Amino acid sequence: MPKTVLSSVHLYPVKSVAGCALSEAAVEPWGLAGDRRWMLVEPDGRFVTQREQRRLALVSATPLPGGGIEVAAPGREPLTVEVPEPGATTVVEVWRDKVEAVPADPAAGAWFSDWLGTEVGLVHLDEPARRRPVDPAYGRPGETVSFADGYPLLVTTTASLNALNSLIAQGDHADEGPLPMNRFRPSVVVDGTAPWAEDGWTRLRIGEVAFRVAKPCGRCVITTTDQRTAERGKEPLRTLARHRRFDDKLVFGQNVIPEGTGTIRVGDSVEIES
Secondary structure, X not given: OOOOEEEEEEEOOXXXXXXXXXXXXXXXXXXXXXXXXXXXXXXXXXXXXXXXXXXXXXXXXXXXXXXXXXXXXXXXXXXXXXXXXXXXXXXXEEOOEEEEEEEOOHHHHHHXXXXXXXXXXXXXXXXXXXXXXXXXXXXXXXXXXXXXXXXXXXXEEHHHHHHHHHHHHOOOOHHHOOOOHHHHOOOEEEEOOOOOHHHHXXXXXXXXXXXXXXXXXXXXXXXXXXXXXXXXXXXXXXXXXXXXXXXXXXXXXXXXXXXXXXXXXXXXXXXXXX
16 A cells, blocks of 8 residues: 655635645644635625635735735736734624634725625634634534634545546546646645545544544535636536535535644655544
8 A cells, every 4th residue: 555645735825715835834723824814705794705706716825924915816916915903803704603803904805806896805813712613513612713614624635536537537527627636625635545535534643743533525616616717617516416425415525623733744644543
C-alpha cells in the first residue's frame, strides 16, 4: 500500500471566494489559521456565497500579516483590507446561526458590490473562540467554528476524486469531467488511501495534530461551478446522486474537528487511528 500523506492544504480567507494553496498551516481549534475569518453579507446580514453569486469564484483573497487580506478579480484593481479596529459588532446570519461580527471598511463592501452588481458588505470574525459553536449534535461543549459552513475543516482524498471522475466518465455528462479537487473546496487533501476509505474514519492524525470526524459532507450547487470560469454544469451532483446518496445528502468528503493545535505540512504522514 502507498504511504498515506497530506498532499495539499487550502485556505479560504473570505468565505466562498477562491482558495489559496499553502505548504503548511497552523491548526487552531476553529480551523486553519486565517480560514474564513471574513464573509460577505446582504444588507439584512444574511451570508452571501457562490450558491447565489457564482462570480465569487473569480475573486482571490491573499492573507496578509496581521490578519488582513488583499482581494483581486479580473480587470479590477486589488484592494487591501485591514482587520477592523475592535468596536461595535453587528449580527450576521450563517445558515441558522446568528453570529456577532465586526464590519469591515465600507470600501471593501463597495468593491465587492461593484463586482457582483448587488449591495453587499464585508464582515470580520473577531473572536472565533466564542462567537459560533459547532452544531451540538456533532460538537462538544466549547468547540467553535469560523464562518465555514459548519465544521472547522473538510478532508477529501485523491483516491475518491479519481473514483468519482471514473463514474462521471461513464455518465450522461462525461464531457464535464474529469473534475479538479477545487470543486469541493477542501481544507486538506489526503493521498494514498483506497477510494471512499474516509467513509469509515472516526479519527485521524495529520502530522502532530489529531482530528475527530464529525460527519460526511453533503454537497451543494457550488460543486457544479467551474472555479476558473464561474460557469455551471450538472456534475458532480448528477453522479453523486446516483452513487453517493446517503439519506437526503449527496456526499463527498468528511467534516472534521481538531482535537489539538499545531502545524500541518504538505508531505506529513496521515494516520487513520480508527
